[in-house]
Amino acid sequence: MAHAHFIDELIREYLVFRGFASTVKAFDSDLKGDKEKSFRVDKIIEQLMHFVTNYDLNSLRELWGHLDSHMFTKLESHFIPGVKKLENAVLKLYLVNCVINNKTEKVMEFFLKMAPELQNQNEWKDWFVFPYIKNHEENPAFALHFTKQWQDTLLVSLHNFFASIFQYMPTPTLMHFEEDAVKIDKLEQRNESLRNRLALLIDKGPDSNVTPCQVEPPPHLLDDFYIIAQENNIADSQAKSLKNLIRNMGTGSSPVLGRKENSGAKKKVNSGARSGKSSHFYDV
Numbered sequence: 001m002a003h004a005h006f007i008d009e010l011i012r013e014y015l016v017f018r019g020f021a022s023t024v025k026a027f028d029s030d031l032k033g034d035k036e037k038s039f040r041v042d043k044i045i046e047q048l049m050h051f052v053t054n055y056d057l058n059s060l061r062e063l064w065g066h067l068d069s070h071m072f073t074k075l076e077s078h079f080i081p082g083v084k085k086l087e088n089a090v091l092k093l094y095l096v097n098c099v100i101n102n103k104t105e106k107v108m109e110f111f112l113k114m115a116p117e118l119q120n121q122n123e124w125k126d127w128f129v130f131p132y133i134k135n136h137e138e139n140p141a142f143a144l145h146f147t148k149q150w151q152d153t154l155l156v157s158l159h160n161f162f163a164s165i166f167q168y169m170p171t172p173t174l175m176h177f178e179e180d181a182v183k184i185d186k187l188e189q190r191n192e193s194l195r196n197r198l199a200l201l202i203d204k205g206p207d208s209n210v211t212p213c214q215v216e217p218p219p220h221l222l223d224d225f226y227i228i229a230q231e232n233n234i235a236d237s238q239a240k241s242l243k244n245l246i247r248n249m250g251t252g253s254s255p256v257l258g259r260k261e262n263s264g265a266k267k268k269v270n271s272g273a274r275s276g277k278s279s280h281f282y283d284v
Helices: 004-018 021-033 042-051 056-070 078-102 102-119 123-133 149-166 173-204 218-252 258-273
Strands: none
Touching: 004 021, 042 056, 042 078, 042 149, 056 078, 056 102, 078 102, 078 123, 078 149, 102 123
């Protein structure tokens, strides 16, 4: 969705062209408060970290709540635990930043506001002593969160998470225009190439040395013709087998019964010869 900002500009240009002054004004106002930042992952994370570093818990909660209602709730159910884990990690980063900068009052404010929501979550069970201890970075329960590795990992996880959502979430038809334009351009170039080849073939006649262009049929047609060809081969094979079977039956060369039929015939011929009877009884 990297081209969302470009689409915003196109929409604004169209509204100005049509003279929709009040709509342009409302549109500009909405863009200023755009919490999705035109779906730019770096800008969203930058905004989250801005609220963390400025101890703005209300704005942080508001932004995350907006993202949750507009995007996270549309994800499949098995993503919900991961979303909640990231949210808790961001809140813990907020607390870590407060402690590092000696903002004890902000830590107390956090738990006063968030206690009703967090008190029933096992992940926060050990964190309610956080405001009352010293040397947090040496405490086994919190030491990990004060390391650069944990903080960097959180930022990378947030980036990958938002990037994945924006890549696979359903988008309006208008946002596909760039991709469709590229496809149309490629088709036009291909058609132009085919027209030029056809013109050369017509001008130079059948004896020209122009290499014929190969136009590949759609895959589904190839599959259909392949099936038909296979069916024809099977039919031909079955017909040949049937002819051979009929021919063998006519000549009495059955692989199973041939020896018995021949030996029986010899006995009958010999018997007929001894009795002096004609062998015409073989005629039907």
